[in-house]
Amino acid sequence: MIERRKQSGSGLHDPILEKLGMEIAAGDLPAGHVLTLDGIQERFGVSRTVAREAMRILESMGLVQSRRRVGITVRPIADWNVFDPKVIWWRLSGPARAAQLRTLTELRIAVEPLAAGAAARAATAAQRSHVVEVAATLRRLGEAGELTEFMERDVEFHAILLQASGNEMFGALADVVAAVLRGRTQLGLMPHKPVPQALDLHEAVAAAVAGGRSAEAETAMRALLVEVRAAMLPG
Template sequence: MGTTHRTLHNRVLAVLGPAIAAGEYACGHAFTLSGLEQEFGVSRTVAREAVRVLESMGLVVSRPRTGIRVRPQRDWSVFDPQLIRWRLAGSARMDQLRSLNELRAAVEPGAAALAAERGPADERAQLVVLAEQMTLTGRAGKLDTFMDLDVTFHRRILELSGNEMLSGLSDVVTEVLVGRTSYDLMPRQPRPEALRLHTAVAQAIRDGLPDVAEAAMRAIVTEVSDALKGTHPSQR
């Protein structure tokens, strides 16, 4: 696919994807390739490829006689990182963040316990270094750097769990962390309690204490949940 071709393809997706994800097109709404060609000024090939991407996410279904129709939300590939980003960009942002954080609550504490039990000693020890760096950057208010470290921290724990299903959720957890920063839902400085809890998780995993690691990680996710509940309506 050439650069121009890819740019046009992405332009169609950048408009149509978020609109469907935001509910601007009701379930059953019908599109046609010719209509997309005219609306976006693209070729049939570009329109078709954009539809294929939307189909891969479960957002639409394409049939020869019925055209391209929006599918019900229950059929959407809700773990797809691109779909998560589109939903976070819409008016239901807070609902999506809360949904993602509830998934974290169900997954990350257990992953932390498994990491304490299964992770190689040197990699478990590295988590403490990461937590120390997070504390330094967080106190300095360097949110972009803090976010990068936070993403790495949580991804590493999922990987250290030794469970490929948990590790496969890394991109989903990343979208929660990035989304809070991207939409100004993080305080200017991470809360001291949150920093302390990350250190507690890291130390418990390093020391091979699964129960402590699980409890500390659960407290982290609960802290995020409480912060989202307190979000002002203007931030939604």
């Protein structure tokens, strides 16, 4: 269900897209900086066609703008498609990682409670039992201190609810949430052992969703996420 990245291409343009995307997201190529196709060709040792394809993709993400006679201009962040999974990934991989985690966490606090509420209304029978099962597993793993496995099940927990919400835009955030959860541990922003309260809340959300109690699912999820944010704040 939760797939690792790299669905993407094996093509020649992919590595260069990745490199340039990272450099722009990292600010190494600041807004206003100008690239040329010739420069890209030479730097990566590829043909014009390939360079152009990479550029077009960056352009469709709003990271650059191509103008005749001028070249390929890096655009300011306000113009980026900051919801594009690749852009999110690039920003998470660079120096803006902490800032991106913050904005994503805010987004989670906004969306996930509503998604949980919607899931309580719209989930299939299979999804309801699944989420209860995963919550139980989380308690077991959490109490046993199995952190990495805990995280993977946690990713699954949130993905189920986002996808069960019946709103494909919420569902599309599942991969992003997965990236946040995984990235958080790498940054050392997780407690070394999940707090009991978090385990209670996971179970409360699951039970509310399974029982179709929408408002309850929403509040429980909100409480869960607020705690998540509190744990991330310095101190």
